[in-house]
Amino acid sequence: MGSASSMLTQYDIEEVQEHCHNLFTQQEIVSLYQRFCQLDRTAKGFISADEFLSVPEFAMNPLSQRLLKMVDGLNFKDFVGFLSAFSAKANGQQKIQLIFRVYDSDCKGKVYFNDILEVLRDLSGSFMSDEQREQVLTQVLKETGYSRDSYLRLDDFVKIFGNISLRMEVEVPVD
Incomplete structure (x- = not known):
């Protein structure tokens, strides 16, 4: 190889x-x-x-x-x-690990409020104001038992996303 x-x-x-x-x-x-x-x-x-x-x-x-x-x-x-x-065969834990890595841009094992806010900014573009994004994120964190000052580790992501069906699949064409 x-x-x-x-x-x-x-x-x-x-x-x-x-x-x-x-x-x-x-x-x-x-x-x-x-x-x-x-x-x-x-x-x-x-x-x-x-x-x-x-x-x-x-x-x-x-x-x-x-x-x-x-x-x-x-x-x-x-x-x-x-x-x-x-992969369609990947389990939720494997998918959540990848999602966590997307948010953990400095690879230190912690995701902060601003890290999540940056991803939300990338995903929502001009459809939401910074203020709206901050309000939504603050509310979501509050509902899941975290605050704006909290940081999340991989096990927190597993706790939050663990019961969600994640459809992240790429079909591999086989000749």
């Missing part, structure tokens, strides 16, 4: 499959590898931020700048690991 232009061996496929907790079939991993190679235009073995932005759906995502911090420079194994949270 060193060079993006090399072929995957059965061992590579099984290693990647294990890395992503068997959330993708071997056939899906081969398809993802083909897509990875298409994105890795210079065959360096990893995908740059610019290459990710060449995917229109990614570039149009209101959270693309936050996601870019998570995906810039991923090799194939980590690329599949990142995408595994979007």
Whole structure:
């Protein structure tokens, strides 16, 4: 798996499959590898931020700048690991971990009021004023037992989002 232009061996496929907790079939991993190679235009073995932005759906995502911090420079194994949270087979905990990472932009394991506010700003754009966003967020935190001064850890996200059905899925086309 060193060079993006090399072929995957059965061992590579099984290693990647294990890395992503068997959330993708071997056939899906081969398809993802083909897509990875298409994105890795210079065959360096990893995908740059610019290459990710060449995917229109990614570039149009209101959270693309936050996601870019998570995906810039991923090799194939980590690329599949990142995408595994979007597998139909991924459980709620795996999806919540990814959501937490989006909010935890400094990777310190804590999400503060302003972190959530920034994501809300990215998602709502000009449809809401800063004041409206702050009011909504303050109310949601209050209803879940937190305050504006609280910070949330991953286990708090699990507590808050644990009973919500999260539909974060990407279909992997298989030839």
